[in-house]
Amino acid sequence: MQTPTAIALGNFDGVHRGHQHVIHTLVEAAPPECYRSIITFSPHPQAFFTGEERLLLTPAAEKRALLSQYGIEQVIVLPFTQQLAQLSPLEFIEQILVQQLQAKVLSVGFNFGFGRGRSGTAEDLRTLCAAFGIPVHVVPPYCHGGDRVSSSAIRAALATGDVDLARELLGRPYALTGTVIYGHQLGRQLGFPTANLALPTDKLLPRHGVYACWVTAAIFPSPQLGVVNIGVRPTVDGQAVTTEVHLLDWCGNLYGHELTLHLEAFIRPEMQFSALADLQSQIAQDCREAATLLQRVKSYA
Structure with a gap:
């Protein structure tokens, strides 16, 4: 892992158009001395809490290849453990983003949730990170035909063969x-x-x-x-x-x-x-x- 970092946070399954806007925002905002990075989690938090295998739109190797096309220099995979899941929003920022990753700028989607029970919102991230001098770019939803682009919408389309x-x-x-x-x-x-x-x-x-x-x-x-x-x-x-x-x-x-x-x-x-x-x-x-x-x-x- 290379530091300091400019980080886009999320799982980015599919690396769809909404994700691409979060990544583009990060690449534009990243200071030249920072490594443009993605933080993701393994296993997927949903799989961790439900115990059910989660099939992916973009498995790890495919996701890394796509992210590199959009200017991401490293993908940091955090093991999603019970200990990580229990961190409060402030503890996640202090222990992971500041101390471990030396983050200098962040980019997240508008619906990003973090910390114990996803109690932290994107706006909470912006407020808490301000105390550490870390700017947070919150990217609004990306819509297609009036509907928000999401991994769930892509999964639903594929389930019917609507490629x-x-x-x-x-x-x-x-x-x-x-x-x-x-x-x-x-x-x-x-x-x-x-x-x-x-x-x-x-x-x-x-x-x-x-x-x-x-x-x-x-x-x-x-x-x-x-x-x-x-x-x-x-x-x-x-x-x-x-x-x-x-x-x-x-x-x-x-x-x-x-x-x-x-x-x-x-x-x-x-x-x-x-x-x-x-x-x-x-x-x-x-x-x-x-x-x-x-x-x-x-x-x-």
């Missing part, structure tokens, strides 16, 4: 990044070879179904057109959830390579077919629809 809305709230397509592993080779037998991705176990998946996507990887000279199936493959009595992508205009050995799928459009929900021939016919139709959709937008950005 268009998710893209508007994120400022980019929702992406799935994973390493290609060996599967059951069923797609190859049907004439549509697929790359089976091993995704982070804490990655939130959208509604099960078929999506048109752009596929990027170091092995590709440019983004590739793809159609991805997310689900349990009920036609072949699948049990585990898989993410498998068929590339429309590229063939070759992808095992061991890391691919990123940028979800562009929802094509259809997961379906069960009475015969493999029916599944094969439907996949061909999905590929035609995906090609039409992706050729129309021409880019995943």
